[in-house]
Amino acid sequence: MSDPIVIVGAGQAGGRTAAAVRAALPEAPILLVGAERHPPYERPPLSKDLLLGRSTPEQAHLQPAVFWEEQKITLRLGTEIRWLDRQARRLTAADGSGMVYDRLVLATGGRPRRLTIPGGDDPRVRYLRDIDDALALRAAIRPGLHVGIIGGGVIGLEVAASARGLGADVTIIELGPKLLGRMLPGSLGDWFAELHRSKGVTVCTGTALTAIEPATDGLVLRLAGAETLRCDLVVAGIGIVPNTELAAEAGLDVDDGIVTDAAGRTGDPSIFAAGDVARAFHPLLGRHVRLEAWRNAETQARTVAAALAGAELPPPDVPWFWSDQYDLNLQAAGLPRAWDDLVWRGDPAAAKFTVIALEDGVVVGGVAVNQGRDMRPIQNMILAGRPVDRAALENPRIQLAATARNLGAAS
Amino acid sequence: MTWHLAGKLADLDPDTVGVVTIEGQQIALYLLEDGVFATSNICTHAYACMSDGYLEDGIIECPIHAGRFDVRTGKALGAPVTVDLETFEAKVEDDAIFVKMP
Numbered sequence: 429m430s431d432p433i434v435i436v437g438a439g440q441a442g443g444r445t446a447a448a449v450r451a452a453l454p455e456a457p458i459l460l461v462g463a464e465r466h467p468p469y470e471r472p473p474l475s476k477d478l479l480l481g482r483s484t485p486e487q488a489h490l491q492p493a494v495f496w497e498e499q500k501i502t503l504r505l506g507t508e509i510r511w512l513d514r515q516a517r518r519l520t521a522a523d524g525s526g527m528v529y530d531r532l533v534l535a536t537g538g539r540p541r542r543l544t545i546p547g548g549d550d551p552r553v554r555y556l557r558d559i560d561d562a563l564a565l566r567a568a569i570r571p572g573l574h575v576g577i578i579g580g581g582v583i584g585l586e587v588a589a590s591a592r593g594l595g596a597d598v599t600i601i602e603l604g605p606k607l608l609g610r611m612l613p614g615s616l617g618d619w620f621a622e623l624h625r626s627k628g629v630t631v632c633t634g635t636a637l638t639a640i641e642p643a644t645d646g647l648v649l650r651l652a653g654a655e656t657l658r659c660d661l662v663v664a665g666i667g668i669v670p671n672t673e674l675a676a677e678a679g680l681d682v683d684d685g686i687v688t689d690a691a692g693r694t695g696d697p698s699i700f701a702a703g704d705v706a707r708a709f710h711p712l713l714g715r716h717v718r719l720e721a722w723r724n725a726e727t728q729a730r731t732v733a734a735a736l737a738g739a740e741l742p743p744p745d746v747p748w749f750w751s752d753q754y755d756l757n758l759q760a761a762g763l764p765r766a767w768d769d770l771v772w773r774g775d776p777a778a779a780k781f782t783v784i785a786l787e788d789g790v791v792v793g794g795v796a797v798n799q800g801r802d803m804r805p806i807q808n809m810i811l812a813g814r815p816v817d818r819a820a821l822e823n824p825r826i827q828l829a830a831t832a833r834n835l836g837a838a839s
Numbered sequence: 840m841t842w843h844l845a846g847k848l849a850d851l852d853p854d855t856v857g858v859v860t861i862e863g864q865q866i867a868l869y870l871l872e873d874g875v876f877a878t879s880n881i882c883t884h885a886y887a888c889m890s891d892g893y894l895e896d897g898i899i900e901c902p903i904h905a906g907r908f909d910v911r912t913g914k915a916l917g918a919p920v921t922v923d924l925e926t927f928e929a930k931v932e933d934d935a936i937f938v939k940m941p
Contacts, residue, residue, distance in 0.1 A: 444918075722919075750903065759903075799902075800892070800905070801891060801902050803893070805893070829893070829895075
């Protein structure tokens with residue numbers, strides 16, 4: 429019996445990798461080790477249905493408990509791996525126990541970036557990363573409470589929407605000039621600011637938080653310009669820091685993520701990485717990227733499993749992402765660093781529209797608000813990588829699917 | 840089970856999923872090369888209408904999280920969707936589409 433394939437990190441990427449490896453290698457011993465006490469689960473429901481009290485933690489689990497036993501995947505939860513010895517192919521857990529691997533997958537994800545401003549380390553400042561965070565937040569938010577949200581990215585906006593849904597008053601403090609500034613063109617960030625304002629949220633962009641001070645039954649946010657904001661609850665959503673320490677201490681190449689090739693291989697032929705922690709070479713973008721998205725975890729898990737099994741790798745995906753806020757669905761595809769043209773389709777006033785980003789006439793990205801059927805044609809046009817008929821994109825009477833098909837056909 | 844009038848063939852095209860409510864249930868109608876097919880219109884993963892989704896090669900993609908289903912069998916083709924869509928028998932007579940339901 430050979431040493432097992434060990435997967436460190438039992439989140440979505442780790443869980444899916446284990447399942448995919450089992451499907452490809454029916455006899456291989458597989459050990460899935462996770463620091464959290466929960467079995468593998470996906471995170472999107474944490475800021476939405478779970479926070480709203482509309483779903484249970486079990487509904488976020490990737491699989492029912494019996495699945496891991498049935499698949500003969502040994503699951504060790506509540507176990508943090510502290511040391512990786514690549515020479516001995518040995519891992520050491522926090523409790524001192526050791527395990528050897530034949531091959532290793534690092535799917536250690538990320539942890540919330542913490543506030544470093546004075547008072548930012550107040551234990552009452554909350555973060556939302558895992559099921560326990562979400563359950564605690566759900567229990568704490570009540571109608572009429574004032575919730576201060578630090579960070580106008582996806583987590584901040586989804587928590588804002590859910591908090592409004594729970595009857596709380598909400599203020600969003602965002603340092604940058606736009607909401608969703610990392611993800612979307614500025615004009616769309618403005619649209620989202622108006623969306624949240626229309627729902628009664630106070631949105632402060634271009635606003636620096638300088639300190640947090642305790643107050644009776646709450647916290648005071650001190651903003652640049654001497655303004656203060658008293659909150660009953662504060663949630664910070666300012667990004668994640670990839671959990672690369674295990675890899676870095678073992679001498680693997682780390683650069684805001686564990687660096688891998690397109691197949692998820694690190695510089696060590698026995699070690700792979702997948703999910704939020706991985707900075708993988710993306711063949712479509714021609715560069716390394718670390719993606720924090722549900723689909724990325726799914727795709728990289730399948731890719732790493734294929735590489736482990738010596739099977740054909742799945743084709744690369746266009747980066748794709750969704751966010752649900754209130755009753756609105758936002759999707760974005762592509763990860764362009766630049767664009768010289770934006771085409772808007774649909775009706776922003778009716779919250780049903782699509783924005784397509786072009787560079788040199790080629791579709792490089794797209795965003796759809798309540799118009800998800802446009803996302804597949806947009807991804808197809810990104811994959812085609814050829815200049816598209818811009819007039820057709822602009823013409824509301826011409827379906828995007830038709831324009832995308834014509835682009836694909838013209839080779 | 841009886842055949843219910845569901846719509847007109849002329850209202851469907853390969854890119855346009857039709858929707859009709861029969862006996863209080865929303866039904867999606869799809870025009871494929873080999874005929875008209877019918878499934879429940881509501882995604883099994885989250886509330887969304889398949890009639891707002893993207894149809895290609897006999898696969899309907901849910902408009903909000905891109906879950907994919909085989910239109911002919913209703914089979915959920917992978918995460919995020921795991922529960923199949925209910926399917927209904929459909930037939931076309933002249934220009935009329937009929938769906939078989941209780």
